[in-house]
Amino acid sequence: MTVMGCLFAGGAGRRLGGVEKALIEFSGSPLWKRATHRITPMVDQMVVTGPTAPEWSEAVPGLVFVQDFQPNGEPIGPAGGLLAALEHCLREKGPESLLLTIPIDAPFFPVDLFAQLSTGRGNARAALVETEFRLQPTFGLWSCALAPDVRSCVKQGKLALHAIADHVGAVKVRFQAEDEAFLNINTPEDIQRAEAVAALLERS
Numbered sequence: 001m002t003v004m005g006c007l008f009a010g011g012a013g014r015r016l017g018g019v020e021k022a023l024i025e026f027s028g029s030p031l032w033k034r035a036t037h038r039i040t041p042m043v044d045q046m047v048v049t050g051p052t053a054p055e056w057s058e059a060v061p062g063l064v065f066v067q068d069f070q071p072n073g074e075p076i077g078p079a080g081g082l083l084a085a086l087e088h089c090l091r092e093k094g095p096e097s098l099l100l101t102i103p104i105d106a107p108f109f110p111v112d113l114f115a116q117l118s119t120g121r122g123n124a125r126a127a128l129v130e131t132e133f134r135l136q137p138t139f140g141l142w143s144c145a146l147a148p149d150v151r152s153c154v155k156q157g158k159l160a161l162h163a164i165a166d167h168v169g170a171v172k173v174r175f176q177a178e179d180e181a182f183l184n185i186n187t188p189e190d191i192q193r194a195e196a197v198a199a200l201l202e203r204s
Helices: 031-042 055-059 078-093 113-121 144-155 161-167 188-203
Strands: 003-008 045-050 064-067 098-103 126-130 135-143 171-174
Touching: 003 031, 003 078, 031 045, 031 098, 031 113, 045 078, 064 078, 078 098, 078 135, 078 144, 078 161, 098 113, 113 126, 113 135, 113 171, 126 161, 135 144, 135 161, 144 161
Parallel strands: 003 045, 003 098, 045 064, 126 171
Antiparallel strands: 098 135, 126 135
16 A cells, blocks of 8 residues: 655745745745655655646655646646545555645644544545644545545535545544644744744754
């Protein structure tokens, strides 16, 4: 069974002035480097999804770019990345393979993300992270056999990841972690918050 890591990198970074979020320097390194370094021990291979191949992807050995599914050439958010990655994984690795998804702009996700999701998934075909206060749908573990089901959802206009997850019977796995562990950097304020979190972690 192959575990494929999927980095969602299709965000436009509009609230950050249009800057590609993966390139934002944080604690001395760009977000893409932090994300790939953190997920590498959990997976066998990695793909990055988005509308176009990011230049930094060439700096990551073995990383494969998979273009988002974009009906009529229009982006549809993470659902387009999920569908494209699942179909790629199904085609290349077969229905027994798994896809672990993370957003590229999350510097603190747990190092045991896969282990907890895998255990919590049980016999379900997918699992999403849930913290005390909210669902974290971009952090998930999906059976690649779900690719046809996800394509059906997208064709029906179900584009929210939580709606797709509900459709395929995904379970929610409760993580005993602060929401900061799943912080996404979308605004300048988020960068400040992330820097504060990093400072606390360095002191602890």
